[in-house]
Amino acid sequence: MERLSTLLFAEAVLLLFMTICTTMAAAVSVDGQYSFVMNSSTSPVQAEYDYIIVGGGTAGCPLAATLSEKYKVIVLERGGAPFEKPNVQSINNFARVLADIDDATISPAQGFQSLDGVYNRRARVLGGGSAINAGFFSRANPEWINNRHMKWNRVNASFEWVEAVVASFPSMGPWQTTVFDGLLEIGVGPNNGFTYDHKLGVKVGGSIFDQTGHRRTAADLLQYANADNIFVYTYANAHQILFGFDPTTGKPQATGVLYTDENGRAHRALLSNTKGSEVIISAGALGSPQLLMLSGIGPADHLSEFNIPVVLDQPGVGSGMCDNPTLTMMVPSRVPLEQSLISTVGILAGGFYIEAASGPNEALGEVVALNTLDPGYRNFDLLRTFASTIPTFPQDVLQEIANSGVLLGKIADPVSTGYLRLNNTDVRQNPIVKFNYFEDPADIYACIEGVRVMVELTRSRAMSNLTYPLPESVKTFAGYVAPMAPDTTQAALLGQWCRQTVLTIWHFHGGNYRDVVVDHTYRVIGADALRVIDGSTFNSSPGTNPQATVMMLGRYMGLEILDERANTST
Template identity: 50%
Template sequence: MSTLGWWRLIYAAFAGFLLFHGFSASENAPNYSFMHNATSAPFLSYYDYIVVGGGTAGCPLAATLSHLANVLLLERGGSPYGDPNITKLVNFGASLSDLSPWSPSQRFISTDGVINSRARVLGGGSCLNAGFYTRASPEYIRQAGWDGRLVNQSYEWVEKLVAFEPHLGHWQSAVRNGLLEVGVVPFNGFTFDHINGTKVGGTIFDEQGNRHTAADLLEYANPRGLTVLLYATVQKILFRFRGRRSRPEAYGVIFRDGSGIEHRAYLKYGFKNEIIISAGALGSPQLLMLSGVGPVAHLKAHNIPVVLDQPLVGQGMCDNPMNAVFVPSPIPVEVSLIEVVGITHFGSYIEAASGETFSASVTTTSRNYGMFSPKIGQLSTVPPKQRTPEAIARAVEYLDNLDQAALQGGFILEKIMGPISTGHLELQTRNPDDNPSVTFNYFQHPLDLQRCVQGIQTIGKIVESESFSKFRYDYMSWPGLVNMTEHSPINLLPRHYNSSIPLETFCRDTVMTIWHYHGGCQVSRVVDPDYKVLGVEALRVIDGSTFNYSPGTNPQATVMMLGRYMGVKILRERLGN
C-alpha cells in the first residue's frame, strides 16, 4: 500500500472511532444511526437507489428517497460534525487551506492557472463555502422547466433547517448603503429571493456563528430506509445489456473503503430502481467517463472500455470569474462573510467580506485571512499562471509579518453572472481520487470582460461614496500604501481607470474563483429534463454539473432545493407506477 493509502487508512479508522463513540464539537450535532464508516460495509449489498456523492444535492435527495425506498448514500469524505474548521464561521478558510490527504477540501488548479477547491466531505460545498443563501430567479426556474410550486415547497423544506437572516454590522451596512447611493436600486431588504437591486441575503451561519450544511438535511430521513457510508470512493458504475439492441443499463457500483478494500452495491431487481450520481461538477462527469460513458477517443486513450460514446460529457464547464479589491479601513471592522449583494442591471454581482479572522484550528498555526487568503489559493496580485507554491509561500510570509493595522478593512468583490465563456473537462488518470483536468477559459468572451470592467468601476464608486466614507482612508494618507503597493499579495483598488493598467488587464490578471463552477453534464446535452442520462437506462445525474449557468448570485440554495425537488418527483413517479 502507498504512503497515501496508509494515511487514509489511519485517518478513516480514527474518524470511525469518533463517529462510533459520538464525539462532536457541537452539542447540537445529530446522532445519525444510519451513518457508518465504509470499512464496516458488507462486500455485497442491494438497494432500491444508490446515490453517489453525499454533497449539497445528494444529502437532500437521499433523505427524501428514504421515505419510500431503501437508499445507499456513498460519500468519499468524512463527517463534518466535530470539525470546528467546518462548523465555525471564524475558522473560514482553514479547511480550504488544508492540503492533507484527509482534508474536507481537495485543491485543484484549472489549466487557466486559477487555484480552486472541490469538496470531500458529507454536505459537500455547503461545508466549505462563505455561507450565502439565495434562491434562483423566477426566470431561471421557468427556463429550467421546473414546477414553480414544488420549487417553492422544496426551498422552504431546506430553509427550515439551514437558512438564517444575518445581522449586519457597520461595515456591511456601509457597503449596502454605498450600493444604493451609486444606483444599484431598489433596496429589497432581507430576502431569499433573487431581485435586481440591493438586498440582504440569507446565510447558513446561525446567530452563534455555527454553520448549518446539507448534511443537516439528513435529519429529515427515514433512518430505516437510509444507509450512509463515509470514506467510500466509487470506482465505476456497472452496466449491462439485456439484449443485442438494448441500451446500456446501470445496475450497480464498485466502491473502495478507506483501507482500499473493494465493495459492490447492486440495485435490487425492481421497476424504477436507479443509480443517481450527485458527485459535483468535477466528480459527476469524471465518474461517467471512468465508467465508459463519454467521448470515445478520450476513453480509448485511457484504455477505458466504451459503454456509450457521449462526446458532450465534460463539455460546457463554467466558473464564475471573481475579482476583488481590498479596502483598508482607518477604524476596526467586524468579521463578516457574504451578507449583502448588489444585483446590477449590467450582469455583475457586487458582494463583500470584512475583517481578519483568526483560526483556533490545530491545522492552522498562523493568521487566517478568510475568503481572500493566499493560503487558500486566492493570490490575485500576480497573473494566474504565476501563482506557484513559491509565490503563495512568499505572500503568506509577507502577510504574516505585516502589522495587524495594515490588514484592518475588507474586500469588495464583483462576480459576473453567466458566464458566457465555457471550457471542458478531461481525465488525467483512471484513479477517481485524482483530479480531472479542467479548463474554464475565463474572459474568453468579450461580454464577460466588459461586465468585469463595469463591476470594478462600480466598486470604485462605492468606496468613494459618502455612505462608505468612514471606512476609507484618504488614498494618499494611508500609512500602509507605500509599503504594500509593490509587493503586497492584496489587490488595492485601481485608482486611474484609463492609466497605465487598463481595467481589462486588471480583470484578467486578478481573476479568482468564488467556487461556483458548474457544467459537464448539462440538461439536453448529457441528461434529459428529468436528469436521466441520455442513451442509458436507470442512471441520473442530479447536481450542479447539469447547470448551464449558476442560479441566483450563489448556487447552494438551488442545489439543495434540486435534491429535494427531484427526490419528490422520483417518488411520485415511483408511486404512479
C-alpha cells in the same frame, strides 16, 4: 516587480479578508451524528439498494433524505462527516477549512488548479460545498427556474423545506450596513431589505451560519430521512458505475457501483431488482463527469487514451465547463470590522453581483499560502514562501490589512466555457479542467462595467464615513497581498485589471448539460437506470450563489422521482 505586486495572490484575496481583516425523526447519537452515518470500512462487501447515490453533497443529502421516505438508499461520500470536523462548523474557521488541502484523502476541501492558473477548491465532506463555502443563502433567479420548466409550487415548497433547517437572516454590522447604504446611494436599487428571493437592487440574503456562527450544512437535511431506510457511508470512493445491457431497449443499464473504503477494500453496491431502481450521481461539477468517463461514458476518443472500455460514446461529457470570474477589492477601514461573510448583495441589471465580507482571524499565514500568482509564478512552494514573510511586514501594515473589508464582484452569466478531461484513472485525483476565463469579449465587457460600479461604491459618501486613503508606505506593502480599487476608468486598463486579478468564488458548473448529457428528468441520455442530479447539469449558476438552489433541486427531484414511481406502480 510592480506587475508581480498586482497579480500576487489574487485567487485567495477573498479568503484573506474573510480571515484576517424536523418532520420525520431520525436516530441521532449523543455527539450529534446520525446513527446511519458510518465509516465505509463497516459497510458490507456487497448489498442491494433501491437507490445508490454517489456523493453526499449539497444535492445528494436532500435527495437521499427524500427518497428514503419510501425506498432503501445508500449514499457514498468520499469525505468525512462535518460533525467530526470542528473547523467546518464555525464561521471563524472558514478560511482555515479552505486552506486545509494538504492531506490527499481526508481534508474537507480538495484543492485544484485549472489550466487557466486559478487555484480552486472542491468539497470532500458530507454536505459538500455547503460545508466549506461562505454560507450565503439566496434563491435562484426566476428565469433560471422557468428555463428548466420546473413546477413553481414544488420549487417554493422545496426551498421552504430546506430553509426550515439550514437558513436564517444574519445580523448586520458596520461593514455590511455601509456597503448596503453605499450601493443604494450610487443608484443600485431598489431596497429589497431582507429576502431569500433574487431581486434586482440591494438586499440582505440569508446565511447557513446561525447567530452564534455555527454552520448548518446540507448534511443537516438528513434529519428528514427515514433512519431505517438510509445508509450513509463516509470515506467511500466510487470508482466505477457497473453496467449490464438491456436487450429490450438496446441501452447500457446501470446495475451498481464499485467503491473502496478508506482501507482500500473493494465493495459493491448493487441495485435491487425492484423496477425503477437507479444509480444517481451527485458528485459535483468535477466529480460527476469524471466518474462517468471512468465508467465508460464520455468522448470515445478520449476514453481510448486511458484504455477505458466505451459503454456509451457521449462527447458532451466534460464539455461546457464554466466558472464565474470574480474580482475583489480591499477597502481600508478606520476601525476594526465585524466578522462577516456574505450578507449584503447588489444585483445589477447588467449581470454583475457585488458582495461584501470582512473580519479578523488568526489564520493569515495558512490562507495566504494558498493564493495565486501570475501564471508564470503559480506554484505552492513560492506561495508558501511568500506567506512566511507576511508576519515580517510592518505592524501598521498588518493592522491596516486586518481592519479592511473586501468587496467582491461576480460576473453572473459568463459566455466563456472550457472543458474537463481525465488526468489519469484514479478517481481520487483531480481531472484536468480549463474554464477559459474572459475568452469571450462579452465577459471582459461585463467585468469592466461591473468594476466601474465597484469603484464608484468605494467613493460613495457612505463609504467615506468608514474608510480613508492608505498612506503610500502602507499601500505598497498591502499591494503585495490584495488589489485595491483601480485608479482609472479607462476600459483597456480595467480590462487588463480584470484579467490580472481574476479569481474564483467556487461557483463552477457544467460538464453534464441538460439536453446534451441528461434529459429534463436528469436521466443520462442513452443509458438506463442512471441519472445525474447536481451542478454539473447547469449551463449557468443560479442566482447570486447556487447552494440554496442545489439543495432545493435535491429535494425537488426526490419528490419527482417518488411521484414517478407511484404513478407507474398504479
